[in-house]
Amino acid sequence: MTTFTIGESDFLLDGSPFRILSGAIHYFRVHPGQWEDRIVAAREMGLNTIETYVAWNEHAPERGRFDTDGRLDLVGFLRLVQDAGMHAIVRPGPFICAEWDNGGLPGWLTRDCGEHIRRSDPAYLDAVGEYFAHVLPLLAPLQVDSGGPIILMQVENEYGAYGSDKGYLSTLADWMRAAGITVPLTTIDQPTDQMLADGSLPGLHKTASFGSNGRDRLARLRRHQPDGPLMCAEFWDGWFDHWGGRHNTTDPEEAARQLDEILSTGASVNIYMFHGGTNFGLTNGANHKGYYEPTTTSYDYDAPLSENGVRTQKYDAFRRVLSRYTEVPPLMRRDPAASPEFEVAFDTAARLLSVLAGDAGECFDTAPTMDELGAYRGLVLYRTNVRGGVLRFGEIRDRAHVLLDGRSIAVLEREHNDRAVDVPDGEGVLEILVEDQGRVNYGPRIGEAKGLIGPVTLNGAEVRGWEVLRVDTQHPGQYLERGGGDRPSVVGPVVARAVFELEEVADLHLSTAGLGKGMAWLNGWPLGRFWSRGPQQSLYAPEPATRAGRNELVVLALNGALPSRARFLAHPDRGPLEA
Structure with a gap:
């Protein structure tokens, strides 16, 4: 022994x-x-x-x-x-x-x-x-x-x-x-x-x-x-x-x-x-x-x-x-080769909120946190009817895309301590797509709730009557199946797909320059988040997640106009060394 x-x-x-x-x-x-x-x-x-x-x-x-x-x-x-x-x-x-x-x-x-x-x-x-x-x-x-x-x-x-x-x-x-x-x-x-x-x-x-x-x-x-x-x-x-x-x-x-x-x-x-x-x-x-x-x-x-x-x-x-302290074996393993460089068109797209428009969510009197909803990662859509005025939040955790009758009126960032937005006059459907950008992993703020942190008020009165839906970030392709047909270049939130062929499996590096902010998946493997603010400007797709033959890239772009084509790089782009 x-x-x-x-x-x-x-x-x-x-x-x-x-x-x-x-x-x-x-x-x-x-x-x-x-x-x-x-x-x-x-x-x-x-x-x-x-x-x-x-x-x-x-x-x-x-x-x-x-x-x-x-x-x-x-x-x-x-x-x-x-x-x-x-x-x-x-x-x-x-x-x-x-x-x-x-x-x-x-x-x-x-x-x-x-x-x-x-x-x-x-x-x-x-x-x-x-x-x-x-x-x-x-x-x-x-x-x-x-x-x-x-x-x-x-x-x-x-x-x-x-x-x-x-x-x-x-x-x-x-x-x-x-x-x-x-x-x-x-x-x-x-x-x-x-x-x-x-x-x-x-x-x-x-x-x-x-x-x-x-x-x-x-x-x-x-x-x-x-x-x-x-x-x-x-x-x-x-x-x-x-x-x-x-x-x-x-x-x-x-x-x-x-x-x-x-x-x-x-x-x-x-x-x-x-x-x-x-x-x-x-x-x-x-x-x-x-x-x-x-x-x-x-x-x-x-x-x-x-x-x-x-x-x-x-x-x-x-x-x-x-080697000065131990016997080091010979180098036998080979580094991966440079990845294939190519571009491919996004062939199908669907406006996320249009697809979700017919979905019934859970109903709440006051806006719940994501944690109260049992949604611990990803995206949650809040809906309610409002009239114009100043909309205020206790806190945004961590990013809220605010739309009225389908038109974007603001993006509120936790980083900037954004907590209020002017809602145009008239009655309309308010939609707030909230992204959890990652939970704190060190210090006393571990475990804090995500989503809209109340109260949410309009002109000083608490907003009541919310419908809340979770966005499926495990199977984003479903939104294309339900609502594909939009032009890929439409303004986000949009789900888009690009299909391409590979002669053999290989590491890939998806360029995220120009994609704005969002998430990507390759053949169902979750590549992760991207954001144009950097520093990283590419996402790593590991070789075992690729296929010889047909491959499918799905991108969820949260804002901005998605380009018409996806681009893959020979090497990763992790960004500049200076801010």
């Missing part, structure tokens, strides 16, 4: 010192058809371990449900890690942050628990217990002492930046042990005295997260973790992007120097990220440190292996550093 333990100064694999050289790959951010390729790339850079979070909200979009198929096949991903001769670190949360929608917490959970999350609250812990009852039995047989790849598991995530409820951490650790988790349990915090103290627990091994000044930060960690191995369990080698910002990059040689500084101390490391991947669909999170900033679809992170699987200069620089 293989063992993995913590010694006086080292991690011990079968009793011998073992340095963890890990890289983060989130299985839920990578098409499952590309998992093996990305894992092999990590091994060839010189890593011996793969780390991943578990995204609770992806597995459990509804309470009582736990999906593990397709891109959620956690066990299948970990088996591929093992097949590559590598070890695994699993971080099941329940909170993960990760710039992921709601920090990985399900919308139904935060709706029911409100602010009483990540603490010893009975309702919250009851839900966490259900989650652990699903996920821990999947992980226990995959531990190293059972012949699997898992050598470490983490309790919560950077908890010292959020709270200090030791009873809560103890409960999580106790439940893990009761479920048969025998490998060492760790915590992670940024290396400040307060965070390390608040986020840790006796008996759990402390690790740190940082991106520079490794020697000093590991020294601070050592003061809180006086024995055992030191580990930077998140070495931030890049950064994520926000809509409207610049594309973040770091100098490859400087990042390699920082990695070398960590390794020169004898510490273990987890490179966050080795391969960032993509926030497919509507899975991106957001930050709110005084103002709201949604994260882009691309989670390239300026990682050593790019979003589309290309080895970067950082990959080569890190490989040179790692």
Whole structure:
């Protein structure tokens, strides 16, 4: 039986010192058809371990449900890690942050628990217990002492930046042990005295997260973790992007120097990220440190292996550093070739609101939030009859396209703190299409409601009598089937389709320049959100989502006039490096 333990100064694999050289790959951010390729790339850079979070909200979009198929096949991903001769670190949360929608917490959970999350609250812990009852039995047989790849598991995530409820951490650790988790349990915090103290627990091994000044930060960690191995369990080698910002990059040689500084101390490391991947669909999170900033679809992170699987200069620089500390295998894997460049016409289009005009929604006296409706992501259409005047909202979360009798009168943005619009005189049908642009994933605003935050007033009186419909962002093609026939260039919200042939499967890069704002799907695979404000100006379509032969692109453009043709690029366009 293989063992993995913590010694006086080292991690011990079968009793011998073992340095963890890990890289983060989130299985839920990578098409499952590309998992093996990305894992092999990590091994060839010189890593011996793969780390991943578990995204609770992806597995459990509804309470009582736990999906593990397709891109959620956690066990299948970990088996591929093992097949590559590598070890695994699993971080099941329940909170993960990760710039992921709601920090990985399900919308139904935060709706029911409100602010009483990540603490010893009975309702919250009851839900966490259900989650652990699903996920821990999947992980226990995959531990190293059972012949699997898992050598470490983490309790919560950077908890010292959020709270200090030791009873809560103890409960999580106790439940893990009761479920048969025998490998060492760790915590992670940024290396400040307060965070390390608040986020840790006796008996759990402390690790740190940082991106520079490794020697000093590991020294601070050592003061809180006086024995055992030191580990930077998140070495931030890049950064994520926000809509409207610049594309973040770091100098490859400087990042390699920082990695070398960590390794020169004898510490273990987890490179966050080795391969960032993509926030497919509507899975991106957001930050709110005084103002709201949604994260882009691309989670390239300026990682050593790019979003589309290309080895970067950082990959080569890190490989040179790692070769000084471990034996690095030869490079056998090939980077993907340049993608085919072509244009294709949008052949069918349908005005979304025209199609929805005959659909009956749920009726409410006052405008509900999306959470009250049970809609935790995507788009919701609010309808009511009004006369002219000043329409005011308590708050917009996060973007509202306001129309009167089908004519656009305003787009209100949460970012701009827009809360009012002038409605023209006369009686008419008011429609408000609200987009959730991603739930906050870090800090005290985790779990806040989406949609129209009341009260909604017209000339000071609350508007009553609402009809509310959810827009289906899982099967957008239905709107074309029900209402196709419009010109593709009509002003949005419009759903449009383009059909094209490929001689063979290939990675594709859909140019989003000129598409305005919206979402796209290829053969049913959710490519994610696009927005002309950038920085990214293309969407990544992974090779396994394409087909030899007929392919179908569906685009939902929320505003502006959609161009008549879709364009595909040879390489991704992640935007300018300066805002």
